[in-house]
Amino acid sequence: MKHTAIDIHTHVEFAGTFEILKKRYKEDEIFGKFFVSATGRHSAELNRGIVAGIRDALRDPQKKIRDMDEKKIGIYVLSSTPFAFFYEVEDDLAVELARFQNDQLSEMVKKYPDRFAAMATLPLQVPNEALKELERAIKMLGLRGVEIGSHVGRRELGDEAFWPIYSMLEELGMPIFIHPHHVAGMERLQDFYLSNLIGNPLDTTIAAAQLIFSGVLERYPSLKIILAHGGGQFPYIVGRMEHGYEVRPECKEKIRRSPMTFFKNFYFDIITHNPDALRYLIGIAGSDHVLLGSDYPYDMGDPDPVQTVSQLQGIKEKDRRKIMQENAIALFGLKAS
Numbered sequence: 001m002k003h004t005a006i007d008i009h010t011h012v013e014f015a016g017t018f019e020i021l022k023k024r025y026k027e028d029e030i031f032g033k034f035f036v037s038a039t040g041r042h043s044a045e046l047n048r049g050i051v052a053g054i055r056d057a058l059r060d061p062q063k064k065i066r067d068m069d070e071k072k073i074g075i076y077v078l079s080s081t082p083f084a085f086f087y088e089v090e091d092d093l094a095v096e097l098a099r100f101q102n103d104q105l106s107e108m109v110k111k112y113p114d115r116f117a118a119m120a121t122l123p124l125q126v127p128n129e130a131l132k133e134l135e136r137a138i139k140m141l142g143l144r145g146v147e148i149g150s151h152v153g154r155r156e157l158g159d160e161a162f163w164p165i166y167s168m169l170e171e172l173g174m175p176i177f178i179h180p181h182h183v184a185g186m187e188r189l190q191d192f193y194l195s196n197l198i199g200n201p202l203d204t205t206i207a208a209a210q211l212i213f214s215g216v217l218e219r220y221p222s223l224k225i226i227l228a229h230g231g232g233q234f235p236y237i238v239g240r241m242e243h244g245y246e247v248r249p250e251c252k253e254k255i256r257r258s259p260m261t262f263f264k265n266f267y268f269d270i271i272t273h274n275p276d277a278l279r280y281l282i283g284i285a286g287s288d289h290v291l292l293g294s295d296y297p298y299d300m301g302d303p304d305p306v307q308t309v310s311q312l313q314g315i316k317e318k319d320r321r322k323i324m325q326e327n328a329i330a331l332f333g334l335k336a337s
């Protein structure tokens, strides 16, 4: 039987990416610069073993398809692992790595057009090159949106350097998937994998606030933003942002309308690991704005997202279908199966 569910949050890694990286960095430098910095040393050491165990799932399309069939999923919308954003490398290398990854993503989609779609990665530390790569990835390679980090080095997502990219995405009608990486407060989040448990949702929340308060969403009102991990704390504190806008002058410096006005620009995956939290999310965002996602193949993901949605009590069947499939078709312009 053909599966209809579409999983919009799944990751892929390419062996060639690290070959390119090794031309510039030694192996232990790569480990420190890209992995220890993101999770702290203890978790990075543990992840070495854990990621070795999911390497096939990250890289091998056949393994992905077997897992999709087992999980009753029709299409994976692929994006690079956040470790491969490479916003911290030199400009020329960043461009080379983004181009390589987007070419590979496109190849995978072309080889298995019924099972994969993909979002591009961009060398955002070089905004003019990122803009060129965005155009190439969408128009030439057929990718269906972009995955970007929750910030780019010291630049927040509200930075005007990125506005031409938002403008082009709005014009193309393609979504932006924001995935947290190199999270805020790392000096306090190194124990207990809190870099991920708390840092990831926190950084997503900062990204959403930046897009609202900087005026990005007022300037580009049709922009569609997908937030990872149920949007982090954002759906829970949007009322606090609204109140802040009412009482604090800082919050009105760049926008004329209140934060809640822009809530409709956001879409959320289902990864909350709690049915009450997921019901709350669907309630506040609406069933048109929640999408099935798993974070495959990482251990912090939802191992069986179809079951999560199928067994969620208190929602209508038509809303289940939207979350499972229809919203993704509309957002990414996919063909219905």
Ligand SMILES: [Zn+2]
Residues within 6 Å of the ligand: 009, 011, 179, 228, 295
């Ligand atoms: Zn992820």
